[in-house]
């Protein structure tokens with residue numbers, strides 16, 4: 169079996185397949201694991217899925233932050249509602265979000281994967297195409313400019329949002345791109361002293377923000393903030409240090425000035441591939457779906473795809489199950505992506521950016537009422553931590 173891409177989805181899928189005894193080769197285009205500042209908030213079910221492989225323990229051991237409480241705030245009015253994941257201790261052994269940078273997660277999975285005799289990871293191997301056959305798929309790659317081929321029983325495209333595999337398939341990447349870009353800024357300045365939980369969403373019609381505390385290399389950690397920014401300005405203007413400092417000062421005045429460790433811009437999409445399986449080629453992770461980061465669902469969904477797909481592909485590969493089981497992967501994961509991840513991430517963004525003061529006020533009052541009612545708060549947490557959506561997806565079976 170060949171997997172294109174050694175991002176979190178591809179590595180997790182490879183590990184789960186290798187543990188089932190499947191021979192798996194991961195081809196990664198880059199010479200090393202990518203180091204970009206991306207996602208880093210892991211919901212309880214994702215921690216549960218990674219635990220049997222020893223990943224979750226390693227994340228804890230390497231300083232991941234346990235984030236039990238998260239907040240919804242209003243930029244103009246302060247705290248609106250606080251939710252405590254501790255109330256879910258009866259349904260999950262991990263009643264908190266775990267914060268660890270994506271580039272600290274992938275080396276953990278890779279180290280564990282390298283102990284598996286049936287798995288190989290080839291860096292500097294860019295998958296360039298494939299030729300489908302009746303019983304296998306010929307995967308074409310390029311390494312140091314030299315083309316090569318690998319015969320695989322199945323090909324998994326876990327090659328990210330710009331997936332080559334998806335683009336070569338007759339599928340649409342349905343959805344839309346938000347007009348504004350996101351500015352992501354990291355500072356060691358402690359927002360906790362101002363009452364911010366390690367995860368907070370701050371509503372405002374023009375200057376909404378999402379706040380995540382990340383562990384960095386160790387204490388004091390870094391506070392990462394995401395803001396919307398003007399789509400009309402080029403990246404270098406948006407990343408101008410004076411402008412970044414002004415945005416931060418506008419968010420929370422700091423007379424000593426903010427130390428800015430990182431600042432980056434990225435474009436955000438809401439898209440889902442129209443099909444996730446075409447014969448012996450399957451899509452997973454960002455190759456199959458993209459969403460905005462409000463709610464922290466992107467990377468979590470990729471891990472959910474990987475574990476679900478491996479659990480079905482292994483018995484199909486061994487001949488214990490028919491190929492129809494792979495369509496259950498598509499039905500379960502695609503439906504959950506559309507009904508839960510797309511819907512919740514779009515709703516979260518619209519909640520934060522609502523421009524009509526009366527509507528915004530009504531929404532904030534509704535959130536206060538939910539937080540004040542233990543039954544409703546529990547249900548809200550089950551949904552927002554992806555537990556309820558996963559339970560519903562398990563009810564989808566063949567046919």
Ligand SMILES: Cc1cc2nc3c(=O)[nH]c(=O)nc-3n(C[C@H](O)[C@H](O)[C@H](O)COP(=O)(O)OP(=O)(O)OC[C@H]3O[C@@H](n4cnc5c(N)ncnc54)[C@H](O)[C@@H]3O)c2cc1C
Nearest residue numbers: 173175176177197206207295327328453454461465466467
């Ligand atoms: C700038 C940025 C910020 C983000 N911030 C957040 C966030 O705050 N919260 C959140 O939930 N999500 C966020 N995301 C999304 C999150 O990072 C992704 O959901 C996650 O990385 C998905 O993992 P993946 O393995 O599916 O894809 P990726 O991490 O993109 O990995 C794909 C891998 O495939 C490799 N590859 C590409 N093409 C080929 C090829 N042809 N052959 C072989 N290998 C190939 C790439 O080099 C890469 O290593 C962010 C994404 C970006 C880009």
